[in-house]
Amino acid sequence: MTRSPQIAGESDLIDRYLRPLAGRGSLDLRDDVALIQPEPGTELVVTTDMVVENVDFFPDDPPEAIASRALRVNISDLVAKGAEPFAFVMALGLGSDRDEAWVGRFTAGLARDIGRYGADLVGGDLSRAGTTTIVITAFGRVPAGRLVGRHGAQPGDVVFVSGTIGDSALGLRLRRGELMPQPEVSHLHLLRRFLTPEPRFELIGVVRKHASASMDVSDGLAADLARLCEASEVTAVVEMSRVPLSPSARAFVEVDSALWQVILGGGEDYEILCTVPASDAEAFASGAAAAGVPCAAIGTIAAGDAAPVFVAADGKPLGIERPGHDHFAAD
């Protein structure tokens, strides 16, 4: 009902920027639908994520990074389930301030990630929007019955987390000017971790092989572990000293230990949180290391339905003030 005249027509934009990205099943983006043919013996895994200007990214973030974020938050969901991404559809709603140059940079970023993750663009929709909004629905596959859900954790399983935790949440607070910069700390590392998620694509195989339950850390380690435990009807004990921190995050938390709340509650890590039977723990850790992604054993699953406990170095449990990212909670 509203129109903006300063941009090429819808079909021109599709011709110039989207059709070159179209893959198998897309019908060359010339029809109204895409065709997906899962291989026999596999199940199709579907995830969808909405990425919104001023909610999930800043208006002046590089368009390439916004595209990466929109795709990668979905790739991360698939990977954490042991599913191999292969295709996606994208609804792109352009705010009235976005011009063709922005679309060009956005699709260039998308093209790079398509090559990186092997997920083809097979369909989509292009629209004007109040503020720029991207919704990608991504498709992955697992051998039938082999999806790694949230619900399989058993007492005695080891809790693993990949990479480092809290960088993105600290990066967001630096970006917002809510965190006092520290001398001799790499802020760039933290800002980058917020700007561009790095899904743990390399872990698909070891997660599928060894994990009893798995998810990605998107709403904060504390909240996501609580959800995994709830789905599995168990609880967990985590030793905070074993939660892996980057040198930058460690430097911040050493100055102000209250930042543990940000690290464990802040979200957008896109690391893998999974549980592994104790008998497989060594094989999982070495498989992950061989794939180039260090994974830390941070705790143990236990029987019970209490919230997971995060035990500090002094042996006392940490009270988590804000249990994870919630789009609708007051900040």
Place this chain on the structure above:
Amino acid sequence: MTRSPQIAGESDLIDRYLRPLAGRGSLDLRDDVALIQPEPGTELVVTTDMVVENVDFFPDDPPEAIASRALRVNISDLVAKGAEPFAFVMALGLGSDRDEAWVGRFTAGLARDIGRYGADLVGGDLSRAGTTTIVITAFGRVPAGRLVGRHGAQPGDVVFVSGTIGDSALGLRLRRGELMPQPEVSHLHLLRRFLTPEPRFELIGVVRKHASASMDVSDGLAADLARLCEASEVTAVVEMSRVPLSPSARAFVEVDSALWQVILGGGEDYEILCTVPASDAEAFASGAAAAGVPCAAIGTIAAGDAAPVFVAADGKPLGIERPGHDHFAAD
């Protein structure tokens, strides 16, 4: 990054309003992904549409109607391809002015349509957004190799269109106050046709059985027929006297024949436009009538690559001023 405090938390909203709608493959909306298992011998058909406040609907439209629109524009795409809808995922971005009561009415509308079309909610994402935005990605199935695309029309095929054309475009202009109301004409019919698309669900079978090419009319009959012809590398001749109009639309066009431009160029009809080999035309028409949806033979496919011609009652071709709805064209 922005938060609005006046609404229940994300997981409360999911518990109260979305989980009751969740179907098979949804993992009860308790995991990060959905599982879809197409039946052997079928292909999975995927479509995605973005529906945006102030672009595709008015802020004060009934929430139930907004939900119906968001789902039905996708159902319409599937139906037109001869695909049977069975599941969908939904990203719902709520503008800051939307409260829990709105969500309740929105999901009530969605629940009604889930029952009507047999498409289960299997996953989604809930977010705050600048303006309310809904992206549904819907899944249908066809027997392998039986998708009816845009590309199969042959010279000599009969061009059919279901229902009536132009009502929605006239309804939108009435709603905007751009069209002078006519005495003794049902404006309500036109306004309703704009407010709530009615996908031609009943035609899935006859389209799959008889149509050589098919699509739904979403961007205007003239533009959509041009696209079908382009994909099929043919042209078409349409007799305007045979384009089916509702009594309300007919009354408007009899007063002002310039409204043919709105009727053929306006879009949002969500009728089926398809081509049928001449030998099947009678069987198609009677099959459609038996399914309760009248379909009119409006013209013929011809060899050539010119734009389709719309011939008026006086034998002269109509010049189409604005070839269809384009989100990015000046209005």
